[in-house]
Amino acid sequence: MGRHRRGARREVTVADLIDALRRYPADMEVRLATQPRMPQEHSIGAIAEADGLVWIGEGRQEGYASDGVAERLGWR
Template sequence: MGRHRRGARREFTVADLIEELRRFDPRLEVRLATQPRMPYEHTVGAVAEADGMVWIGEAKQQGYAPDEVADRLGWR
């Protein structure tokens, strides 16, 4: 339960994430946005490798992300 489907196409790699993050000031805080219709803001928790993947854990929910976040992520 909760595991990725074996054989499913993996669309984003560690190298992809590193390349994306290089565009930003390394001193900026990082947040996760989830649920496109009403984006929640989550702080980043532990990062681990398991089951052949890297997992980014949630530390806690901070509230709702600003409208600009949904716009910039292409959710609206």
């Protein structure tokens, strides 16, 4: 999600996000990983629409994501 087969970036739509999340149990918690070189783990904050986009706000930093998370995200 977020990249075409040839590696070119593309925008993720609401439908893309819903489809990706459907693979997981509805009661699983969601985290946001940022900064590929030192992956940080953040909770999800507010979700809102503005300027024709859906925004997912950062809640709080929970710590650092594991090496396994970075590998699964394709960062290592």
